[in-house]
Amino acid sequence: xxxxxxxxxxxxxxxxxxxxxxxxxxxxxxxxxxxxxxxxxxxxxxxxxxxxxxxxxxxxxxxxxxxxxxxxxxxxxxxxxxxxxxxxxxxxxxxxxxxxxxxxxxxxxxxxxxxxxxxxxxxxxxxxxxxxxxxxxxxxxxxxxxxxxxxxxxxxxxxxxxxxxxxxxxxxxxxxxxxxxxxxxxxxxxxxxxxxxxxxxxxxxxxxxxxxxxxxxxxxxxxxxxxxxxxxxxxxxxxxxxxxxxxxxxxxxxxxxxxxxxxxxxxxxxxxxxxxxxxxxxxxxxxxxxxxxxxxxxxxxxxxxxxxxxxxxxxxxxxxxxxxxxxxxxxxxxxxxxxxxxxxxxxxxxxxxxxxxxxxxxxxxxxxxxxx
Numbered sequence: 001x002x003x004x005x006x007x008x009x010x011x012x013x014x015x016x017x018x019x020x021x022x023x024x025x026x027x028x029x030x031x032x033x034x035x036x037x038x039x040x041x042x043x044x045x046x047x048x049x050x051x052x053x054x055x056x057x058x059x060x061x062x063x064x065x066x067x068x069x070x071x072x073x074x075x076x077x078x079x080x081x082x083x084x085x086x087x088x089x090x091x092x093x094x095x096x097x098x099x100x101x102x103x104x105x106x107x108x109x110x111x112x113x114x115x116x117x118x119x120x121x122x123x124x125x126x127x128x129x130x131x132x133x134x135x136x137x138x139x140x141x142x143x144x145x146x147x148x149x150x151x152x153x154x155x156x157x158x159x160x161x162x163x164x165x166x167x168x169x170x171x172x173x174x175x176x177x178x179x180x181x182x183x184x185x186x187x188x189x190x191x192x193x194x195x196x197x198x199x200x201x202x203x204x205x206x207x208x209x210x211x212x213x214x215x216x217x218x219x220x221x222x223x224x225x226x227x228x229x230x231x232x233x234x235x236x237x238x239x240x241x242x243x244x245x246x247x248x249x250x251x252x253x254x255x256x257x258x259x260x261x262x263x264x265x266x267x268x269x270x271x272x273x274x275x276x277x278x279x280x281x282x283x284x285x286x287x288x289x290x291x292x293x294x295x296x297x298x299x300x301x302x303x304x305x306x307x308x309x310x311x312x313x314x315x316x317x318x319x320x321x322x323x324x325x326x327x328x329x330x331x332x333x334x335x336x337x338x339x340x341x342x343x344x345x346x347x348x349x350x351x352x353x354x355x356x357x358x359x360x361x362x363x364x365x366x367x368x369x370x371x372x
Contacts, residue, residue, distance in 0.1 A: 031107065032113065033104075033112055034105055034115045035054075035115065036101065038052050039051045043161065044093040044123070046124035050090045051087055052090070052118065054105065054115065055085040056105035060112075061108070063085075063103055063104070063105045064103060065101060095125060095210045101117070121211055122211070124212075125210045126202060126212035129150060129151035129158065130149070130216075131216060131218055132218065137219055140223050140224055141190060142190065142224075145190060146184050146185065147187065149172075149215065150183070151181055151212075152180055153181065154181060156173060156181070156203075156204055157202070157205060158172050158201065159203065159211060160199075160200050161201065164197075192225065196220060197218070198219075199214040199217050221303075225312060226255065226311070229255075230251075231248070231300045231316065232250075239290045239294075239323070242289055242325060243290055244288050245320065247318065250282035255312070257272070258272050258283045258303075259311060260298060261298065261300070261314075262296050265296070285300075290322055296319070298317070298320060301313075
């Protein structure tokens with residue numbers, strides 16, 4: 001794209017009749033078609049600005065931008081700048097700004113062919129859908145995972161987008177199940193290119209360029225890139241309720257990030273960065289005031305901060321056992337039996353009374369015999 005940036009002069013043809021008359025006169029020519037793109041991208045949040053660029057030829061005299069819907073021209077803008085490209089600015093993105101665009105240019109030789117279509121989407125119109133990875137956002141290389149997007153709203157289409165991804169968004173029609181509208185995006189034979197941040201959006205068929213707020217993100221991590229670290233518990237894997245325990249993840253090869261994952265736990269794994277630049281490659285995950293929720297099977301992974309979504313092979317599993325503070329059954333065996341002791345004391349008093357009465361009777365008998 002040669003030449004310095006020059007602010008173009010825009011002429012807006014706002015009346016549909018005028019646009020249609022001129023559009024009908026413009027026939028696709030033999031000049032090469034221009035290239036069309038949007039900056040910062042084609043998926044724009046409501047209210048944010050966006051610029052549509054059309055690049056043609058240095059001999060271009062004018063550029064025309066068309067927005068189409070149901071094969072009908074709705075508007076046309078003309079930018080005069082006598083350069084190899086033209087800029088068309090949208091200051092505040094709205095549902096009316098979204099849609100399908102093409103551009104052409106003309107010169108003394110005639111008109112160019114139309115550019116490819118540019119799909120411009122606005123987001124933030126509806127409430128965000130829910131988004132999750134099944135069975136887990138941590139996937140072994142070569143394995144399979146399903147990304148589930150769902151909403152209680154009656155959205156009939158869902159869109160899957162990978163941040164920074166080179167490919168276009170994926171689209172799936174929704175299905176109603178368990179009281180929600182949902183779509184499943186399967187990812188088969190996972191490889192390192194699948195690692196990254198994913199979000200999903202919902203929309204309605206009658207306005208396919210108007211999407212919901214983005215879902216919460218899912219970080220898809222691919223394992224098996226590096227050798228497995230080791231995982232150990234200190235002071236041990238058996239912990240008493242209310243105590244503290246530390247799970248130490250250690251690697252023999254260089255790495256600067258460690259991830260702790262609990263099997264069957266939906267929440268994303270914990271991660272810590274290696275801080276000691278001279279010591280061993282290890283970090284400590286400390287759990288305070290352990291309760292029954294902490295019990296389970298853990299694994300850890302290592303990674304490099306330059307490739308945060310590529311993890312090592314998993315460590316060997318470590319089962320954390322949480323037991324109660326004391327065994328009430330064994331305590332009851334050693335508890336003094338106050339009732340039994342009381343009964344024994346009562347029996348002793350009775351025996352003493354009986355012996356006393358017997359002795360008194362014997363004394364009376366002796367006295368009577370002596371007097372006689």
